[in-house]
Structure formats: C-alpha cells, structure tokens
C-alpha cells in the first residue's frame with residue numbers, strides 16, 4: 001500500500017506532529033499501530049492508546065521491513081517521520097520549564113580548519129541531540145557549499161540536553177562559528193550571545209593568526225575562555241609545545257587544558273564537563289521587561305523572516321505582541337522555539353535562553369541583526385547595544401553573459417540578500433558588458449561564494465569584473481566622494497588626491513619564512529609596523545597594507561611563500577592618502593569601461609604592459625589591425641597590436657602585371673581602413689578575468 005492510498009483523518013500524531021492518515025481510535029482504548037514510511041514500507045508496530053501516547057509493544061513483527069501488500073489493512077496507519085524515541089524525549093524536555101542556573105551558552109572559536117565543526121559533531125552525538133543514524137560530518141554546516149569546501153560560512157546554533165556527572169540536567173546552547181577571516185563578523189555576533197567560548201587549537205599546528213584574533217574578540221566581550229587542544233591523535237601533534245604557545249601568546253593557563261581528538265572522540269565528554277563547570281550560567285533577569293538580541297536571521301518563503309535571538313531580560317512567549325526596538329515595528333510572535341538543532345516550538349523562552357522566532361516579518365530589513373526584541377505593551381527602556389554593521393570591503397561588477405538574464409540576476413540577488421545582509425548591490429551599466437550590478441562583499445571568499453551560489457542555485461552564467469575597493473576622492477573644489485567603481489573616478493584634472501582603505505595585517509609564521517613574507521608584503525606596498533618572536537620558532541609580523549593589494553591573491557601568495565605554514569588575519573584600519581591613478585584600456589581606440597582600474601602610479605606601467613599583452617592573446621583577430629592601449633588619462637603608457645587576418649587577394653593573380661597586384665593590395669588596405677573605422681571589436685569575457693589573473697601572476 002503506497003502512502004498516497006492513506007486517508008487523512010485530519011489529526012496529527014501527538015508526538016511527531018505529522019498528520020495521521022488512516023484509521024480511528026476511541027479514547028483510552030489500545031489498538032495496534034503500524035508505522036509506515038513515505039513509500040508504504042512498514043517500519044514498526046507500536047501500541048496506540050487513544051487520544052494520547054504511544055507505547056512500544058514487545059510483540060514485534062517478524063520482519064521490521066515488511067512490504068505492505070494491498071490486502072494488508074492495519075487498524076491504524078500513521079504517516080510518521082520515524083524519529084527515534086530519544087529525539088522525541090528531547091523535544092518534550094525542551095518544553096519543560098528551566099531555570100537559568102541550568103543553562104550554559106557557549107561558542108566554539110578557532111583558526112580555520114582546527115576542528116570546530118568536528119568537535120560540534122561529537123558534542124551533538126554525545127548528548128544524543130543527533131542520533132548516530134542521522135549523523136553526518138559537519139552536521140551543522142547545512143549549505144552544500146559549506147560541506148563541499150569543508151568550511152563554515154554561517155554561524156550555526158544547536159541546543160543540547162546534558163546530564164552532568166553530578167546528576168543535574170543542563171541545557172547547552174552551542175554556536176559554531178566560521179574560521180575564515182572574511183566571516184569574522186559572524187564570530188563577533190555569536191560571542192555576544194554567549195557567556196563562554198571553547199577555544200580549539202590544533203595540537204599539530206599551534207596558535208595561528210585567527211586564533212589570536214578570536215581570543216581578542218572573546219575577551220573583549222568578557223567571555224570565559226576554555227582552551228582545548230585538538231587533533232592529539234595525529235602523529236605530528238605536539239601538545240607540550242602548543243600549550244606553551246597558548247600560555248605565552250594568549251596568556252591562558254593550560255595546566256588543566258584538555259587534550260582531545262574531535263575525530264576519534266577522545267576526551268570529548270570531558271569538554272562537556274568543563275563547559276558546565278567553568279562557563280558561568282546566564283544571569284536570572286526573567287522579571288525584567290523583555291530584551292532579546294537578534295544575532296541572525298534568514299528568510300523562509302512560507303513563514304517569512306525567521307529570527308535567531310538570545311533573551312537577555314524577561315520572557316518571550318508565543319502569541320504576544322512584540323516590538324523591534326530599532327525599526328520600531330510591531331509584530332505578533334506566531335511561533336517561538338528552540339534549535340535542537342532542528343526547530344522545535346516551545347511556549348516560552350526565559351532570560352538566558354537562545355531560540356528562534358517566527359512573527360510574520362516580511363523582509364530581513366525589518367528584523368535586522370543587532371536589533372532588540374521587546375514587548376509592545378511593556379517595552380524596555382533602551383535597546384541592547386547591538387552590533388556594528390558588516391561593511392562591504394570588496395566590490396565587483398556582476399554581468400549576465402546573456403543580456404536576457406538581467407532580470408533573473410536581479411531576482412537572484414534579491415533572494416540572496418534576504419539571507420545574507422552583508423551583501424550589497426546596485427544596478428550599473430557598462431558599454432562593453434551591458435546591464436549588470438555592482439556588488440559589495442566582505443572579502444574575496446565571500447565574493448566567490450556568492451558568485452558560485454548565483455550560478456549553482458539560480459543557473460546564471462555570469463561575467464565578473466576584477467575586484468576593487470572603495471576610494472575616497474577629494475576634488476579641487478573641496479568636495480569629496482566615495483567611489484566603489486573605478487569608472488566613477490572624475491577626470492584627473494578635477495581630482496586633488498585619493499584615499500584608499502588600509503588594513504592592519506598580522507602574519508604568524510615559522511621564523512624561517514620571515515624573509516620571503518617581508519619581501520612579499522613590501523612589494524605590495526605594506527608599511528612595516530612590528531615584528532615579534534613569539535616562541536623560539538614562530539614570529540609575528542604586523543603591517544599596514546592597502547586593502548586593494550590584499551584582495552588580489554595575497555593570501556595564496558602568503559601560503560605559497562611559507563609552504564602553507566603561515567596564517568594571517570586583518571582588520572580594517574582606516575583610509576590613507578595614496579598616489580593612485582586611473583588605468584584605462586582602449587581597444588581599437590575605444591575605452592573599455594569594465595577593464596578600468598585604480599592602481600598605484602608606480603605599478604601602473606607594469607600592469608598596463610602585462611594587461612595589453614594578455615589582451616592581445618585573448619581578443620580574436622579581425623580583418624583589420626587592432627591597437628590595444630593602456631592609458632592614464634589621455635597618455636598611452638603601454639601599447640600592443642593585434643595583427644589583421646589577411647586574405648590573400650593575390651591568390652588569383654597567376655603571374656601578371658605588378659601594377660595589377662598593387663591595385664589589389666591598395667584596394668584591400670582601403671577596405672580594412674574603412675572596416676577599422678566602423679568595425680566593432682568584441683572583447684571576450686575571458687579578457688575581463690585577465691585583469692585578476694594578471695595580478696596573480698605578476699608577483
């Protein structure tokens with residue numbers, strides 16, 4: 001019997017909340033119950049007591065996987081999601097009243113690839129939050145891209161129930177954070193929702209740049225930090241050396257530091273004990289007016305915006321009128337729940353708890369991350385401090401390769417933006433590429449991920465212009481403007497000077513690679529700030545570096561010059577004046593706006609030369625000779641020519657008079673001249689990528 005044959009009785013299974021499809025049951029009478037999966041396979045037989053609970057019966061069917069034939073008519077068939085009893089129990093527990101003393105809110109922070117997500121997996125398994133059957137690697141990384149690349153992009157939340165050795169039950173709210181520097185704003189958002197942080201350090205690598213950056217963030221937020229050495233199963237693990245590094249570089253006591261292997265599970269249960277023991281519970285402020293901080297949100301096509309929040313004061317209940325304090329908009333809380341790690345509705349969440357809210361909010365802009373939720377009829381006096389808004393740092397133009405896809409691209413960007421508020425975009429047009437959008441990203445990885453999602457999830461074929469940064473332009477008339485597209489730079493005679501964004505860059509490297517890395521950083525216009533020998537073998541280098549130099553493949557070069565051992569971290573440090581010029585490229589006398597860039601004057605010549613040489617290879621030959629020129633203003637600083645395709649007009653002249661041949665050649669030359677004057681050269685899309693790849697090979 002296929003599931004489609006089942007008739008709905010209009011009721012839901014009391015435990016798994018899925019509809020019951022066939023059969024009736026009188027109150028308090030016991031009838032056998034057959035649970036089938038979606039295709040009609042019998043999975044389990046249970047006892048159903050009318051109106052309420054289910055009970056397991058010992059009388060099992062001979063085979064647990066018996067295919068139901070059409071003659072088989074059980075007295076009651078339920079369409080059931082077949083979740084294990086333990087998970088149903090957890091949901092029941094989720095709805096029980098708890099006290100803040102039982103709650104621990106913590107996040108896992110670490111340098112990229114030190115094992116945060118793997119540790120989160122083990123914790124979920126140990127607390128039976130996810131059954132072994134449902135478990136998969138990087139369970140919390142739900143996006144396909146995250147799983148394929150093995151990186152965390154978005155922060156993820158999970159609530160776990162844990163019975164400590166002291167016999168008490170605790171609720172542990174875990175937030176898994178991304179490690180890549182582009183997403184560090186996600187880390188700072190998670191920290192505000194927690195009282196403690198597990199600092200994971202790879203025992204085979206030691207303290208890296210992002211480890212330090214995250215520790216600074218966590219201690220700024222006043223979090224209790226528990227250091228944990230991971231990957232001790234690796235033969236290359238050096239726990240003693242790494243502990244020393246933690247003490248010297250971070251200043252944390254490592255006498256009780258746990259040595260774990262998130263992969264094999266060694267000592268992971270001790271991590272749970274440490275969380276309960278060392279991370280303080282949230283303060284009990286349930287009697288105060290409600291204040292809950294939104295730390296994440298996403299758009300769901302059916303339910304509107306789903307908001308993730310942490311209650312700081314008061315109680316948030318289902319069915320109450322709520323107010324978002326910054327946007328000053330009121331909504332009704334339709335559903336409040338916990339993330340276990342799937343969403344489970346509950347009646348109420350008290351101060352200290354982390355959960356989600358559905359309130360019929362239509363746009364993410366109405367429920368911005370960092371806003372405070374309060375009650376409409378009893379609002380709090382002031383909002384919680386919130387967050388600094390994530391500023392896009394890198395910009396690029398996105399153009400559909402097929403002009404008809406422009407509207408599709410707009411729609412796709414709109415949808416992506418609903419779940420990724422750090423993405424910005426506005427329409428722009430280019431004479432070479434038609435209509436498109438100028439988009440702002442947090443960094444190169446963010447840009448790569450957005451482009452990949454656009455092509456994968458929305459089937460768009462895109463042309464991306466080379467990434468650029470925002471510049472402040474000061475004009476002679478004392479006005480100033482911020483430009484995100486190099487083409488917007490006014491004529492050179494109007495411009496007084498330009499300012500470009502700088503970052504404070506910290507590289508941590510084994511000492512033997514200091515030389516090549518300093519050379520690289522200086523070739524990228526880095527300004528030396530500091531150098532420290534952290535331990536006998538490791539050194540920290542601090543530079544101020546123009547962001548524009550960082551976005552062109554700098555990270556890969558750091559990795560290749562240090563054989564993968566160096567790590568880096570950067571923070572926005574402000575704008576500085578620079579000797580910058582607008583480099584334009586003209587093909588057949590026409591400037592191609594999409595190839596325009598702002599570069600440092602000293603590098604303009606070499607970039608222009610390399611670019612024109614590359615374009616010469618990429619632009620197909622035409623019937624006429626095409627000049628390709630690199631220009632600053634009207635001055636040509638590099639030039640190449642693409643030779644014409646030649647038709648042998650003399651082929652038909654067997655012997656013959658020289659004047660006849662000359663006449664034919666002259667006629668051909670005139671034709672080409674005319675063609676050149678009116679002919680249009682199509683610049684292939686690869687040429688636009690040339691600028692990026694060019695800067696990559698330049699070093």
Ligand SMILES: Nc1nc2c(ncn2[C@@H]2O[C@H](COP(=O)(O)OP(=O)(O)OP(=O)(O)O)[C@@H](O)[C@H]2O)c(=O)[nH]1
Nearest residue numbers: 112113114115116117118151152179231261262263
């Ligand atoms: N041998 C060994 N490998 C581990 C251990 N923990 C994690 N790994 C491996 O290290 C790699 C990175 O682990 P992840 O858990 O994805 O690291 P992450 O810190 O979450 O990475 P991001 O989310 O990208 O920052 C994976 O290949 C894991 O299998 C461990 O204890 N031992």
